[in-house]
Every structure is written in C-alpha cells, then in structure tokens.
Amino acid sequence: MIPVRCFTCGKVVSTAWDEFKERKAAGEDPKEILDSLGLERYCCRRMLLSHKEIIDEQYPYQ
Amino acid sequence: MEIVFGRLDERVAQFTLSSSSVAFANSLRRAMMGEVPTLAIEDIRIYDNTSVLFDEMLAHRIGMIPLKTDLSRFVRKEDCTCEGAGCPHCQVTFTITIEGPTTVFSGDMISDDPMTGPVEANIPIVKLWEDQKLVLEAVAVLNIGTEHAKWQPTIACGYKEYPVIEITDQCDGCGMCVDECPRNVLEVKGQTVRVVDGKLEACSLCRLCEKACIGTGIGEESAIKIDTDETKFLFVVEGDGSLSAQQIVEEGLRYIRSRSDTLVEALQEISTEGL
Numbered sequence: 170m171i172p173v174r175c176f177t178c179g180k181v182v183s184t185a186w187d188e189f190k191e192r193k194a195a196g197e198d199p200k201e202i203l204d205s206l207g208l209e210r211y212c213c214r215r216m217l218l219s220h221k222e223i224i225d226e227q228y229p230y231q
Numbered sequence: 232m233e234i235v236f237g238r239l240d241e242r243v244a245q246f247t248l249s250s251s252s253v254a255f256a257n258s259l260r261r262a263m264m265g266e267v268p269t270l271a272i273e274d275i276r277i278y279d280n281t282s283v284l285f286d287e288m289l290a291h292r293i294g295m296i297p298l299k300t301d302l303s304r305f306v307r308k309e310d311c312t313c314e315g316a317g318c319p320h321c322q323v324t325f326t327i328t329i330e331g332p333t334t335v336f337s338g339d340m341i342s343d344d345p346m347t348g349p350v351e352a353n354i355p356i357v358k359l360w361e362d363q364k365l366v367l368e369a370v371a372v373l374n375i376g377t378e379h380a381k382w383q384p385t386i387a388c389g390y391k392e393y394p395v396i397e398i399t400d401q402c403d404g405c406g407m408c409v410d411e412c413p414r415n416v417l418e419v420k421g422q423t424v425r426v427v428d429g430k431l432e433a434c435s436l437c438r439l440c441e442k443a444c445i446g447t448g449i450g451e452e453s454a455i456k457i458d459t460d461e462t463k464f465l466f467v468v469e470g471d472g473s474l475s476a477q478q479i480v481e482e483g484l485r486y487i488r489s490r491s492d493t494l495v496e497a498l499q500e501i502s503t504e505g506l
Binding site: 170171173174175178179180181183184186187210224225227228 | 350358
C-alpha cells in the first residue's frame with residue numbers, strides 16, 4: 170500500500186495515488202500529473218514516482 | 232514585532248515577521264511544529280484482522296491519518312478532570328467494521344463524536360479481498376508534536392532571513408547574473424541590473440549572481456551584493472488540515488507567551504526569595 174504520508178515532510182500523499190496510477194497508465198507525463206495534483210516538493214513527488222504496489226501479489230499467501 | 236501575512240489560506244500561510252530576532256523566529260517555528268496540540272489516533276484495539284497487513288502496520292497507517300481538531304473542546308489526557316480514565320473531553324473513539332472485497336478508506340472510520348473525523352475521507356488504509364475482514368476500535372487523543380510526529384499540525388514549516396539585494400554603480404548591465412539566477416529575481420533595465428518588482432522575496436540567497444558577476448572579470452568586488460536583514464524573516468507554514476494555518480500561528484504565539492510568563496514569574500519568585 171502507498172504510505173499515508175510523505176516520509177520527509179508529512180504531507181498526505183496516499184490520496185493522490187489512485188489518480189496518479191490511472192493517469193500514468195494513460196500515458197500522461199508524470200511531471201504534469203504531479204504538478205496538477207499539487208505535489209510541489211520533491212520529497213512528496215518521489216513518494217509516488219518510486220512507489221511499487223505489491224499488495225495485489227501478497228494476498229493469495231495470507 | 233510585526234507580522235504581515237502575504238498569503239493566508241486554510242492550509243498554507245506565508246508571512247513576514249519583522250523587528251524580531253533569529254532566536255524568536257526559531258522559537259516560533261519550533262512552537263508551531265512541536266507545541267501546538269492536535270488529535271491523532273494513539274491506541275488501537277484490533278478484534279479481527281485477516282487482511283494482508285500486520286496489525287502493527289495497520290495501526291501505524293491509521294495513526295498517520297490527520298484528524299480535524301477543535302482545540303476548544305478537547306484537553307490533554309493528563310490535564311483532564313477524568314484523571315486519565317478517558318472521557319469525551321480528552322478522547323474520541325473510532326470504529327471500523329468492514330468485510331472484503333473492498334478498499335478500506337479513512338472515511339470508513341465511524342467516529343463517536345460527530346464533529347471530529349479524518350481531514351480527508353479518501354486515504355486508503357488497506358485493500359481487502361474475498362473472506363478478509365477488519366474489525367477494530369481506535370482511540371484518538373490530544374498531544375503535541377514533540378511526543379510523536381503524528382501530532383504535528385504542520386507539514387512544511389520554516390523561515391529564511393529577508394534578502395537585501397544591493398547593486399553598486401560598477402554594474403554595467405551585462406546580464407550575466409540575470410542568466411545565472413535560478414529564480415528569475417533579476418532583470419536588465421537600461422545600463423544596470425535591478426530586482427524584478429515583487430520578486431525580492433523569491434531570492435533563495437544562493438549567491439550565484441555574485442559569482443557570475445566576479446566571473447565577468449569586473450575585479451575583486453562584485454557589483455551585486457546579496458545580504459540578509461537579520462531582523463526580518465519570511466515564514467512558510469503549511470498545515471496538514473487538522474488545524475487551520477491561522478490557528479497554528481496563533482497557538483504557536485500563545486505558547487511562547489505562556490512560557491515567557493512562566494519564566495518571568497519564576498524569576499520574580501527567585502529574586503524576592505533572596506531579599
């Protein structure tokens with residue numbers, strides 16, 4: 170799962186994840202998506218850019 | 232001492248603090264970050280968790296959710312008349328009862344106090360599949376940022392000294408400093424360089440313009456000098472939504488005042504004791 174807040178500054182970034190994922194899959198430039206989502210600082214931007222969702226792969230083993 | 236707001240939104244405040252000192256500016260910053268109380272979830276009782284996340288991880292995620300706080304209605308647990316037992320004046324209980332397949336969001340937390348709830352309702356907590364279940368009870372209490380970062384009302388909170396840009400007569404308007412400035416603070420006007428109107432506060436004090444000026448072979452002294460006004464500060468306070476930006480600044484200042492009053496009282500006590 171995407172972390173609730175940015176590790177560095179504490180801004181809530183998890184709310185932006187679904188939209189970021191969808192728009193990125195549609196081929197939009199990540200820079201523009203992050204700008205429009207209001208993630209200004211690079212600490213918050215890397216939270217989404219470097220995130221890998223693995224919860225979908227974990228669930229059969231629970 | 233004077234505070235002039237340049238921008239004041241629900242979440243973000245930008246202001247200039249003038250006729251002050253570095254010591255006061257820093258104590259205001261620290262007070263806003265670490266001494267303004269907010270609500271955050273502290274204790275969690277998990278009745279059933281068959282999700283893919285461990286209980287501890289779930290508890291941590293729920294703890295990070297910012298909660299809308301009305302400071303006039305709550306007191307810290309140790310100051311409460313219930314003496315730590317837990318009552319509607321010092322704690323709020325949330326419950327989550329959900330079965331998969333679904334994603335649990337912060338909006339699914341049911342509060343026992345209708346005025347208190349998560350700032351944003353769409354924070355994902357955990358994803359549940361078929362036959363997975365989540366039943367828990369979470370207790371939010373009032374505390375301060377120095378105890379744990381989840382009680383910090385601010386996210387980005389800081390200040391810089393006010394920039395003072397001085398351009399001497401030696402400037403020939405070559406524009407090297409204008410090209411170098413990463414924040415486009417400068418412009419060439421006629422035979423000299425000047426600060427773009429309203430852009431002075433954007434200066435990051437990087438001094439790349441000074442280096443560029445010396446690089447043109449002007450001599451030992453740069454024609455542009457970047458200095459700071461040590462009595463004036465530019466603040467940026469960004470809240471997480473639990474309190475409004477204005478409230479954070481006010482509460483921070485109130486904290487400094489109450490602490491200074493305590494100090495004065497203590498000093499008076501000591502000085503009269505000796506007589």
